[in-house]
Amino acid sequence: MAERLRPETDAGLLDVVAWAAAEEVPLEILGHGSKRGIGRPVQAEYTLDVSGLAGVTLYEPDELVLSAKAGTPLSEVEKLLRDANQELAFEPIDYAPLFGGEAGSGTLGGVYAANLAGPRRIKAGAARDHVLGLAAVSGRGEAFKSGGRVVKNVTGYDLSKGLAGSWGTLAVVTDLTFKVLPRAERVATVLVKGLSDEAAGQAMCATMGSALEVSGAAHLPAETVADFGLGSDAVTALRLEGFPTSVAYRSAALKKLTEPQGPVEVLDVPASEDLWKKIRDAAPFQGEERPLWRISVAPRAGAALMGALASEPETGRLRWFYDWSGGLVWLSVEDDIEDAGAMKIRSALAASGGGHATLVRGPAALRTGVSPFQPQPEALAALSKRLKESFDPRGILNPGRMGA
Secondary structure, three states, X not given: OOEEEOOOOHHHHHHHHHHHHHHOOOEEEEOXXXXXXXXXXXXXXXXXXXXXXXXXEEEEHHHOXXXXXXXXXXXXXXXXXXXXXXXXXXXXXXXXXHHOOOOOXXXXXXXXXXXXXXXOHHHHOOHHHOEEEEEEEEOOOOEEEEEOOOOOOXXXXXXXXXXXXXXXXXXXXXXXXXXXXXXXXXXXXXXXXXXXXXXXXXXXXXXXXXXXXXEEEEEEOOOOHHHHOOOOOOEEEEEEEEOHHXXXXXXXXXXXXXXXXXXXXXXXXXXXXXXXXXXXXXXXXXXXXXXXEEEEEOHHHHHHHHHHHHOOHHHOOOEEEEEHHHOEEEEEOOOOOXXXXXXXXXXXXXXXXXXXXXXXXXXXXXXXXXXXXXXXXXXXXXXXXXXXXXXXXXXXXXXXXXXX
């Protein structure tokens, strides 16, 4: 078992990374470990635990700005914001329950490192679109800062956005500043029942292109709809948020627009909020260990992709649902499928027009033999290699997690 190093100050963390860089000692970067099972297993003699760097350091509700240490629990941040009727608008997914962990156990640094987002991704973007600044230590053992506490135009490289989604392979973040936004006063969800995957994809894209300001669009096929407590018929969910009068007007308009396609029901709070939390956290796939894929594809291509995969006898029994107006497919496959279906999934993805398929969950042996992250085209892989060499030339930070 790797020895755990847990600095409690920025200076202490800088000393650890500088020592590791000088001695070329690999480090596994860890917060609370809620996303540890994503990516290839890291082979490192030491684990650098950043959970000791925790706490909100600045919160100015009137300025819509929050700063905190990277090891701050996300649940603590969300409670603080909720008490002030504010939120992280990109509603980051909580991965912990998918790995049998405690809900809310992730950290703010993990949110940034994985560039997380939830159903509102189609409207508000992901973590990188809301980060204002950071402080970090590179794999060279050098401390640096990027951005600040205000939204402004900058010249040069915006590292605070560029490092998002690098999974701790380029730098160890110590401090983060995010812009926050007011919470909606009311949330309602229009449910259209009985649509096929293809018809649902068309309906979601049509409503997203309307003036009704839909903030979430998901389709729950018969394979998974029961896990959301919505019966046995497929359900297409369309979320509306805002002022009560606006939501009421738009709900009526959206109901009228979708009624010709199938039976329609409107969910209000708290049922609506509960549904979108289940969608955000991939609730149907919690409490199991089957390999789980997260596939990003063009919204109108999702149904065709799943049709092609479901028709392949070698893929076994599949369970799935769609988020992001059909652009995100959560797909669970059987345990005994060769390579968890990686070759067939990525071949079908290429045939559908391209995209990304990430193996979110699987045993260590599977994640070692199969690339958990979508293999990059040659030119992009070369660019990623140059970035790694620039930030972490000795390869000490999370070595191998994202690939070779």
